[in-house]
Amino acid sequence: MWFARTKSFIGFVNLRRGLRVALIQMLVGDDKSENLKKAVKLITEAKKENPRLVALPECFNSPYGTKFFPKYAEPIPDGETCNVLSETAKNNNLYLVGGSIPEKCGDKFYNTCTVWSPEGKLIGVHRKMHLFDIDVKGGVRFCESDVLSAGNKLTTFDVDGCKIGIGICYDVRFSEMTKLYRKQGVELLMYPAAFNPTTGPPHWELLMRARAVDEQMFVAGISPAQDPAADYKAYGHTIVVSPWGTVMHQADYAETTVVADLDLNEVANVRQQIPSFSQRRTELYDTISKSSL
Numbered sequence: 001m002w003f004a005r006t007k008s009f010i011g012f013v014n015l016r017r018g019l020r021v022a023l024i025q026m027l028v029g030d031d032k033s034e035n036l037k038k039a040v041k042l043i044t045e046a047k048k049e050n051p052r053l054v055a056l057p058e059c060f061n062s063p064y065g066t067k068f069f070p071k072y073a074e075p076i077p078d079g080e081t082c083n084v085l086s087e088t089a090k091n092n093n094l095y096l097v098g099g100s101i102p103e104k105c106g107d108k109f110y111n112t113c114t115v116w117s118p119e120g121k122l123i124g125v126h127r128k129m130h131l132f133d134i135d136v137k138g139g140v141r142f143c144e145s146d147v148l149s150a151g152n153k154l155t156t157f158d159v160d161g162c163k164i165g166i167g168i169c170y171d172v173r174f175s176e177m178t179k180l181y182r183k184q185g186v187e188l189l190m191y192p193a194a195f196n197p198t199t200g201p202p203h204w205e206l207l208m209r210a211r212a213v214d215e216q217m218f219v220a221g222i223s224p225a226q227d228p229a230a231d232y233k234a235y236g237h238t239i240v241v242s243p244w245g246t247v248m249h250q251a252d253y254a255e256t257t258v259v260a261d262l263d264l265n266e267v268a269n270v271r272q273q274i275p276s277f278s279q280r281r282t283e284l285y286d287t288i289s290k291s292s293l
């Protein structure tokens with residue numbers, strides 16, 4: 001296992017607020033129980049680096065594709081995958097962002113991220129809010145809404161005083177959502193995500209950096225590794241960006257784990273030096289128009 005570690009440091013601070021995260025860029029196959037075994041193995045290996053929080057990628061127990069979602073879907077929290085995630089968080093005594101899985105709830109399906117405490121308790125459930133329906137000629141066509149329903153709620157949780165927000169993949173393209181997280185005091189935004197060879201190269205890093213600079217927070221994107229044989233080829237490139245917009249670490253296409261030390265004081269430092277949030281002219285550009293224009 002190859003580990004990459006980056007450190008971020010700005011100036012002298014009296015009280016260092018740090019958070020070590022491990023982001024698992026896992027190669028996902030079509031055998032669900034093998035995927036679960038692999039996730040447990042990689043989390044257990046990552047634990048050797050002593051992270052406080054570990055994250056898995058979007059759709060880590062199933063291939064990413066609408067034809068797979070109904071077959072792989074499980075109820076939350078009473079399914080096999082949730083049991084495994086809860087046990088693994090507890091056995092390793094860490095916070096676990098469980099990537100995402102296809103969720104079945106009644107007659108509906110969702111693309112859902114669960115978050116687990118070191119005691120194995122479910123502390124967050126995020127259903128992808130913006131469904132990935134795009135058609136790029138000669139590139140990628142995908143229509144999640146053929147099968148999935150969209151979630152309607154933001155999701156935050158706390159790790160040692162750091163408020164963390166969750167989005168899933170396509171959610172990263174919606175800056176209004178990130179602004180709401182900023183208003184809630186989020187300092188780290190985590191996106192389990194699976195971009196692709198069409199949108200990945202031009203947009204992946206750009207969007208992660210844009211959200212980090214817009215809202216002056218750490219942003220992490222956690223992708224599956226690329227499987228050249230899969231119908232949908234994930235872009236990989238699991239990434240961590242600082243509140244200054246610096247790419248602290250970015251993986252390639254292969255399976256790997258990125259370990260990053262986040263200096264949370266950097267959030268306050270950047271917000272103090274560039275106080276764009278309090279300088280907004282919201283009276284001029286309220287984007288939620290109530291008019292019929």
Ligand SMILES: NC(=O)CC(=O)C(=O)O
Nearest residue numbers: 132169170194195196199
């Ligand atoms: N897979 C997604 O949800 C989003 C994506 O690939 C993109 O926005 O591009």
